[in-house]
Structure formats: structure tokens, C-alpha cells
Amino acid sequence: MKHSEEQLFKAVDEILFYLWDPLDCKEIPAARDEYRSYVxxxxxxxxxxxNEEKIAKYLAGLEINSMGRSVASQNSIEIARILIEAKDWCFG
Incomplete structure (x- = not known):
């Protein structure tokens, strides 16, 4: 894995856990890998x-279909934008 790819993997993992966090588990150290399978x-x-809409739709779908939530959180589009910014930064 190239350095930029490794950086992006780590960034996506951090963004999903600390910012997206639909299960509200970021305060639980034992749950640190909760979203890693989605990376x-x-x-x-x-x-x-x-584009950000497709990424946001994927995240919302995870919340409803994989996590059993009845409604997706409202921050999916914002998280998608942050993910794209992270990609741009890593591959600058």
C-alpha cells in the first residue's frame, strides 16, 4: 500500500469513528474498530x-440496512464532504 493510500485508510477510519459515529460509540475505547469493516x-x-451524494447515500444505507436504525443520521452529506477533503489532502 502506498503511503498516500495508507494515510487515506487511516483518515477514513478516524472520520467514520469520531465524526460519523451513528452508534455513538466514540467514547468507548473497546469499540474503536466498530466501523473499520466499512473503510x-x-x-x-x-x-x-x-460524488458526495453517492457516498452519503452509502453511509445512510449502512445505518438503516446494517445497523438497524429506522432513520439515517442527518450528517451523512457533511461526512461525505469531509471524506472527499481527506482524499484530496492525501493525494494532493
Whole structure:
């Protein structure tokens, strides 16, 4: 894995855990890897030049279909923008 790819992986992992955090588990140290399984797919979206709406839709779908929430959180589009900014920063 290239250094920039490794940086992006870490950034996505941090963003999902500390900012997206739909299960509100960022204060639980034992839950640090709670969203790590979603990182590869998010990376696929980011490196495939998908727009923020597609990324936000994927995140919202995870909340409803994988996490059993009845409604997705309202910050998916904001998180998608932050993820794209992280990609731009890593690959500058």
C-alpha cells in the first residue's frame, strides 16, 4: 500500500469513528474498530470519483440496512464532504 493510500485508510477510519459515529460509540475505547469493516468500501467510493451524494447515500444505507436504525443520521452529506477533503489532502 502506498503511503498516500495508507494515510487515506487511516483518515477514513478516524472520520467514520469520531465524526460519523451513528452508534455513538466514540467514547468507548473497546469499540474503536466498530466501523473499520466499512473503510474499504468507502475507499472504493472515494477512489472511483463518486460524488458526495453517492457516498452519503452509502453511509445512510449502512445505518438503516446494517445497523438497524429506522432513520439515517442527518450528517451523512457533511461526512461525505469531509471524506472527499481527506482524499484530496492525501493525494494532493
Amino acid at each position: 474499504p468500501k468507502v475507499l472504493d467510493y472515494l477512489t472511483s470519483d463518486n
